[in-house]
Amino acid sequence: MTSAPIVPGPVTVRVPAKVNLELLVGPRRDDGYHSLSSVYQALSLYDDVTVGEADEWGVSVSGTLAEGVPTDDDNIALRAARLVADRYDGEPVHVSIRKGIPVAGGMAGGSADAAATLVALDHLWDLGLDREELEEMAAELGSDVPFLVAGGTAMGSGRGEMLAPVLTRGTFHWVLALAEGGLSTPAVYAECDRLREGTDVPEPVATPALMAALRTGDPHELAPQLVNDLQDAAISLRPDLGEVLSDGMEFGALGGVVSGSGPTIAFLVEGTEAGIDLAVALTASGAVRDVRRASGPVHGAHVIHHRVD
Ligand code: ATP
Structure with a gap:
């Protein structure tokens, strides 16, 4: 008797918003970025991002805060998916985002969706990525993305992407x-x-x-x-x-x-x-x-x- 093949179904990842407890902006660098010192805290305001195999690449967005989020290749979550697929030979996926993080609000909602997509694909494709590999791809997508993978409270330097955890007590x-x-x-x-x-x-x-x-x-x-x-x-x-x-x-x-x-x-x-x-x-x-x-x-x-x- 042969058993049916196991089909990996969609993976849903919950990702928080961030607030900067301290955001110090240094001089503008030659590459156009500013050097930053940022102390981030992850807050209990979430996007849920579901990634599943599909016939073609796509992204959809739902929720009362969905307005203004692109549903084409400009969506950073789709860019994240394509980045992982390019590196690890992945097939097309569809990304569904349920927005609970305000859009263009300074709470890194787009970066959060990119972080969630990386984590979702790591599971969907069973890649077994270590923290360093995840953070490296995250940094390529945007300065805030590594922090949304890590969460907690952390200090970011460089463009904000070089992270060190910060000790905190309580909530x-x-x-x-x-x-x-x-x-x-x-x-x-x-x-x-x-x-x-x-x-x-x-x-x-x-x-x-x-x-x-x-x-x-x-x-x-x-x-x-x-x-x-x-x-x-x-x-x-x-x-x-x-x-x-x-x-x-x-x-x-x-x-x-x-x-x-x-x-x-x-x-x-x-x-x-x-x-x-x-x-x-x-x-x-x-x-x-x-x-x-x-x-x-x-x-x-x-x-x-x-x-x-
Ligand atoms: P940051 O705090 O990182 O500066 P933000 O919170 O101010 O970001 P976002 O919500 O990330 O802003 O959105 C900024 C712009 O990015 C939006 O206006 C939108 O056009 C674009 N965008 C691309 N992908 C997404 C996404 N998945 N979610 C939200 N916005 C996205």
Whole structure:
């Protein structure tokens, strides 16, 4: 008697968003990138990415936040799939993305989908990739992609892709204020360069006080350490963000910072109760498009379902 061949069914990977607790932007390098010192934290706001074998390459996107995500070769998840296929002789796949991470919000949603696709294909094709191989392909796809594979809390240097884990204690609670529209990351960097023209910009180095605050697990210690060198540029392009920041602080946040290149603003709060209160107040103010609560650190891209028929 012959048994039916085992067909690897689609793999679903859950991947978090990130917030930058500290984003220090150094001088513009010759290759056009800026040297960065970034302390990332992975937050419990997720995209679910399902990758399965298909007759042709494709990508589809669902969820209330799906608007603005390309469904052609511009989608970074599809680029990730093709990269792995080129290296390991893979056949076409279809990538289905359920968006829970705001698009163009400074929370690395696209990078997250790329990270999830790498992890999904590692399982689907049973590649047995080690951490180094995954991180190397991730870095090729984008500066934030390696962190979304790793998760937790980490320090990134170079373009942000050279990672070192950071020791933290406990769980931090966040309220994310989502703004109308998005901000283009290159436009925010260009505005940052314009605002700093003529000033001497030092090489960025992570702040020891931030590391110490993370080790205490105390949000009161962490709040004053939140910093983002792109914040002035984001507010210069979107002055309404300055108002949302001051509203959030007035409504009881311990600290607030523009996430990455914006326009999402991340507010640190004392705990779950305080998070609910702030979310209600921000929603009632009408100054934001939507509000989400999240906590961190959480794990990076991880398989949540693998059907084998
Ligand atoms: P970052 O924080 O890394 O700068 P972001 O969160 O501001 O990124 P993304 O959500 O990654 O921004 O989207 C930026 C742009 O990338 C979108 O406007 C969209 O055109 C494009 N894009 C390509 N693939 C994806 C994807 N899978 N999900 C979201 N956006 C994507």
